[in-house]
Amino acid sequence: MSQQMAKFLKDYQAPDFNITHISLNFNLEAAATRVSARSRVLRSGEHGAPLVLDGDDLTLISVRLNGQPAEFSQAQGQLSIATALNEFELEIVTQLDPAANSSLEGLYMSDGAYCTQCEAEGFRRITYFLDRPDVLARYDVRIEADKQLFPFLLSNGNLMDTGDLAEGRHYACWQDPFPKPAYLFALVAGDFDLLEDEFVTRSQRPVKLQVFVDKGNLHKADHAMASLKKSMAWDESRFGLEYDLDIYMIVAVDFFNMGAMENKGLNIFNTKYVLADKMTATDEDYHGIESVVGHEYFHNWTGNRVTCRDWFQLSLKEGLTVFRDQEFSSDLGSRAVNRIHAIKVIKNQQFAEDSGPMAHPIRPESVIEMNNFYTVTVYNKGAEVIRMLHTLLGEAAFQAGMKCYFERHDGQAVTCDDFVQAMQDASGVDLSQFRLWYSQAGTPVVTVSDSFDATSGRYSLKITQQPSSSVNADAGQPLHIPFALELLDAQGRSLVNRVLDVKESQQSFEFEGLTQAPVPSLLQDFSAPVKLNYDFSIEQLVHLLRFASSEVARWEASVSLVSQAIWHNVAQLQRHGSMLLDPRVAEAFRGAILDADLDPALLAEILSLPSASALIEQAESVELDALALAREFVLDTLAVACEDELLARYREQASLDCAAARALKNACLGWLSRVSPVHEALVLSQFNTADNMTDALGALQAANGAELDCRDELMAAFEAKWHDTPLVMDKWFALQATQNVPEVIDRIKALTQHPGFSFSNPNRVRSLIGSFAAANTYQFHRMDAKGYEFITDCLVELNSLNPQVAARIITPLIQLGKFDSARQASMRACLQRLLALPDLSKDLFEKVSKALA
Incomplete structure (x- = not known):
């Protein structure tokens, strides 16, 4: 790697200048948009350094300083202006070609509309600027465009003025009263269908809500609007945070690199996370829309009002906001199922990132291209770190920490350390060791061994943690790990349910007064993002699947049962032996399928067996061909063993109209389609009679996964329709x-x-x-x-x-x-x-x- 191209956290320096206010004037033309940027610039401290601005792929028209032509130089994407002034007005005029901008950064065209994406470093594609998150300015924006083609002209903040101009053009002026970094700037100009509503805040202030979608899609915007209103109400009730502008806008565009962007007051969304009706969107799509709308709205405080000092602190806003959107989804829906979805991302994707060449801490030490660090580590492991804080402090102390954080840092660009310090000061809990989670890369491995002394009734646990040592010099230090534990007796009763503080490389814990060896549920609810090593027996896993008080732990037990069976058969193939499935595994799954008290959505997760990529991440190295044979054997054998139970549950759920029932029905259909060609009739019937996308796609997935004879026919019919x-x-x-x-x-x-x-x-x-x-x-x-x-x-x-x-x-x-x-x-x-x-x-x-x- 070319080290001279890298930027390092340790080299951070505050800017030599600050820009406190900027007025932007856009004259929109597809191939020749002209941007005039007039900024108020202040020198920071005593120094003679020039003002150096970032710019990329711009045509520079003019540079004026206090109204006079300025002397400047250009080199390697930067504009340098030498001046002795401590305070001045700078006006820069640039020309852009939005129609040719295929990178989808800065200002570009999306299916006939203008839109922007400025995070992380896209604003420099609009004008020369101090394009860094610790420069916060107030923005005034004037947009001019053809009125017939672009009747809506949108930007951040509140609408101040509109009017018509000569030659069929018009303008709109926007003002954002809150200082923000350049990455939160947004502009949209286009012709849309508009859904409007209103939300009244807890202080009785009305907020206009607008969702803009492509023509003909208005009927698909209702769920996004409902999700926005739920998000606003939830943030007030759970976190005490109220929206602060007079208007909140969401615009859905088809050409977008990300899921959505939290620009202040004007969120730009990928259409995937806005448009939905039951014929074109699955239940999973509906959930994704609710989650992403919530995520971007929650950024208004955790990201916008308090933002990052530098991009190495990205998890300050993203990890915290992912935690908040996960809690939002869990409070509104199934907490267990939402937790399972979050765990899958960590175990299947983030652990893989940790073991690969792009491994980095949630606060990276160096970057070449900042866009590469919008990762599952920064976002999802970052959220797990926030969740561990919540576990250690409890809800009340965590909320006190959030209040302290906002009171100290509203309107500022700060660091991850500032956030942890607020939590520590508000709670009185020493978080010095916990901070290592921000700087250590890799996945810690936690090994557990246990013993039971029948004479004394003492159960002992020894927990050893081994942090990853492959990435940075700090690795090797023990982390503060909240280790959730439940102990069950032979009848499935809970004897102990608590969180252990694991802080040392090796620690022992003892539990007195037991009459028999308990079955341990370890790292319950995945209380820390670590790999757990414990030699569970099949009997223990079957017991946990049946009795664990945590639904997440029951799911974890099912995953371990299947994973053990697959890896056992991989070993069998490597020894040239025959593949077998322990009948206790099939019996455990039959029991779960027949359990009428089990949440159907949870059972659907239990039936969603580990993918090949998830299994690969469980091993140090893998013989892929053997893994493929072993996984297919275990899945097929389980499906055959549970055929009658699966068919009964499928028929039972078919008459129910709810997301949980559809999830279980389609999971059962996926298994049944592997058993016998006779079940192809079920697939065909479900596809042909489906009155929603979840069921139509469920049938198509079953046909595709099992390579049924009807697969090509159904795929062709689906394409013809959609x-x-x-x-x-x-x-x-x-x-x-x-x-x-x-x-x-x-x-x-x-x-x-x-x-x-x-x-x-x-x-x-x-x-x-x-x-x-x-x-x-x-x-x-x-x-x-x-x-x-x-x-x-x-x-x-x-x-x-x-x-x-x-x-x-x-x-x-x-x-x-x-x-x-x-x-x-x-x-x-x-x-x-x-x-x-x-x-x-x-x-x-x-x-x-x-x-x-």
Whole structure:
């Protein structure tokens, strides 16, 4: 890696100048938008340094200082202005080409509308500026455009003025009263359908709510609006936080690199997280919309009112806000199921990131391209760190810490240390050791051994933690781990249920007065993001699946039962033995399926067996062909053993109209479709009679996964019905990409020429190319390397078109460590090909070079 290209946290310095106010004037034209930026600039401290501004892909028209032409120099994306003045007005005029901006950063065109994306460093594509999060300014914005083509002209804050101009043009003026960093600036101009509503805050202040969607999609905006109102009410009741502007706007656009963006008062969303009706969106889509709308709204305080000092502190806003949106979903829905979804992300994706070349702490130490650190580590592990704080402090003390944080830092750009300090000061709990979670990379391994003395009735636990030592010098120090524990007796009664404070490399805990050896539920509810080593017996896991007081622990037991069975059969194949499934495993699953008291949504999770990628992450190295055979054997054997019970539950749920019933019904159908061709009739019947997308897609997924004879027929019927609905076609593309057949790569190549596919649209790329790389494990990692070569071809095209999307798609190609030497050699050859590109983007360079190193 070229170290001179990297930026380091340790090198942070406050800006030499600050900009306290900026007035922006946009004259919108597709190929020649002109931007005039008039800023109030103040020198910080005593120094003679020039004002150095960031700029990228701009045509500079003029630079004026206090109304006079200024002397300046340009080099390597920066504009340098030498001046002795301590305070002055700076006016810069630039010209942009939004129509040609395929990177989708800065100001660009999305299906005929103008929109912006400025996080992390996109504002420098609009004008030269101090494009860093610790420069907070108040913004006035005037937008001018053709009125017929762009009747809506939107920006941050409150609308101050509108009017008509000559030649069919018009203008709108916006003012944001709150200082904000440049990354929160937003502009949208287009012709939309508009859904309006109102929310009255707890202080009885009315707030206008607006959701803008593409023409013809107004009926799909209701759920997003309802989710917004729920978010506003929840943040007031749970965190005591009230919205602060007169208007809150959401705009849905089809061309967007991320899920959504929390720009102050004007959130720009990927259409995936706004548009929904029951015929085109699944229950999972509805949940995703509610979660993401909540997430972006919650940023108004945790990210906007208090923001990051520098981008190394990204988890300050993202980890905290992910925790808040998880709590929002859990308070409104099933806490257990929402917790399971969060755990899956950590175990299946974040642990893989921790063990790969891009491993980093939740507060990274260095970056080359900041866009590469919008990661599951910063977001989701960051949320787990906040959750551990909540566990250690309790709700009341945690809320006191939040109140202290806002009282101290409202309107400021601060650090992760500032947040932890507020929590410590408000609670009185020493969090010195806990801070190591912010600086240590990698996944700690926690090993547990136990013993029981029948004579004394004493049960002993020895807990050993081994932090990862592969990334930074601080690794190796013991962390403060909240370790949740439940002990069950033979009848399933709870004897102990508490959280242990694990702070040392090795600690012992003793429990007195027991009459028999208990069954331990360890790290209950995944109380810390660590890997747990404990030699559970099948009997213990069956007991936990049946009796654990935590529904999450019951799910964890089911995952462990299946994982153990799969790895046992991998070992059998390696010894050239026969594959077998312990009958106790099948009996445990039959019992769970028949348990009428079990939440159907939880049972659906229990029936969602570990994916190949999740299993790979459980091992130090893997023989992929053996794993594929063993996993399919265990799944097929379980399905056959539970056929009658699955069929009974399927029929029972079929008459119920709720998300939990549909989740269980479709999980049962997925299993049944593997058992016998006789159940193909169920799949066909469900597909043909479905009155909602969840059931239609559930049938299609069953046919696709089991390679049923009706698969091609159903896929064709689905395409014929939905070919004009892009978000639905994304589901179809993803299913095509995840079919586990040798010819899948040729099919995907052909689909890149499909009328509904475009390499310039991130949603289409993620659905087809991304799904293949991330979810079709066996075909992506096929021994002939065709999967690697195909992805590399796609990355070459995306490198110049949209580097951000390319950098996300590449992730499975850089995680070499788990595979055999032949596959590693093929992956390295593809990475070397990318590294040799003369125009390799910073986004890809960072990941490729680290993987090869």
